[in-house]
Amino acid sequence: MNRDHRTVIDDCGAEDGARQEGGSNQAQLERIASHVRAILVELGLDLTDHNLKDTDIRVAKLYEEMFHGLKEGSEPRVTTFPNEEGYSHMVMEKDIPFYSMCSHHLVPFYGRAHMAYIPADRIIGLSKFARILEFYAKRPQLQERLTEQVVGFLEEKLHPLGAMVVIDARHLCVEMRGVKKPGALTVTSAIRGIFHQRPVRAEFLDLLRRS
Ligand code: ZN
Secondary structure (H helix, E strand, C coil): CHHHHHHHHHHHCCCCCCCHHCCHHHHHHHHHHHHHHHHHHHHCCCCCCHHCCHHHHHHHHHHHHHCCHHHHCCCCCCCECCCCCCCCCCEEEEEEEEEEEEECCCCCEEEEEEEEECCCCCCECHHHHHHHHHHHCCCEEEHHHHHHHHHHHHHHHHHCCEEEEEEEEHHHHHHHHHCCCCCCCCEEEEEEEECCCCHHHHHHHHHCCCC
């Protein structure tokens, strides 16, 4: 237990570690940490409490990681390939886990995304689905917008016959505060092209139901 705790502190950079790395990233981390520190002070917390030692920098690093999608150059390079096989059916990747932060409260919402498209001339590697999702999830986000952005990305890069994304997620801002509905799932969907046709959507849902 102690050892684990120590590891966390080491990973997050004690005074001699991460705080001395160079570059503008470090300057930004320091600025975020100083704002976090101000919040803790405002809350009346005793910053000499050893449990709060380096909390400011840990939170700053957490934000850097959780909001990584905002960084310039973080958009995934998605190479598309010619659809040489002439595949014209649904390609689906389902149950892709993700973690994001709700832009209203900056607390996590997390769940699974199910993404599908029906190719026209271009296809993408299956691993790219998760990278696209990650890019849009790692920022202050709304589930509705996340769903739209992911399907929009597929459309823009692939020009498929159609695409569909369904996301189901738990929102800690709903579960921890306000109406307090633990376990409630929010489901959003976004569709493009041929997925506007009911039988195509039905096929998506059928594939989704299969274990
Ligand atoms: Zn929220």
